[in-house]
Amino acid sequence: MVLFFTSTAIDPPAVLYMGKDKYENEDLIKYAWPQDVWFHVDKLSSAHVYFRMPEGMTWDTIPEALLTDCAQLVKANSIEGMIFVFVCGNKKDNLTIIYTPADNLKKTGDMAVGQVSFHNDKKVKRVHVPKRENPIVNRLNKTKVEREVDHEQERVDRLKKESAQRRAEAAAKKKADADLAKQREAEKAARSYDTLFSGVDEGEEAPRKSVREMEEDFM
Structure with a gap:
């Protein structure tokens, strides 16, 4: 099961989601979209929260208010059924939340369930959380929806949509x-037409008249 939340920190509202447990997190790591940004408590076991960026947004320009929502959601759900993690994650103040593009997550066969590392450590940012902000957490929890997700079918549908969009963009560019x-050919033809009736070839200067010829023209 996947838990979905709606953040109204930006307009239009943003979709945040996370796995219900560490096993669901494995699927989220595997099937995360290129538009997803991953959030986690630094150096502690915690929930894996994802934010799906709208078109035009980049992971390093996420509005501060939305970062706060994501960070608070991570902190509030850093439990995983363990009292130690509950105390350290949910109740502990002055936490650091790390975030990175989902395609920067690195998963190898020797890692524990839910554990990840990064392809590029330089693409990991941090946000400080002084304490739990109950108004933010309560606002997000009111939007919570839990549902089954067919990750493979969702991936197939996304790839089809992206492929259709690329084809449409390629067709538009070709046109x-x-x-x-066609416009350039028309302009070239127009220049040739003007040259034909001017009696001077394109790029060729008109012959200069002698002083005597100009005097005769004046007379």
């Missing part, structure tokens, strides 16, 4: 290029 080439 634009053809229109531009």
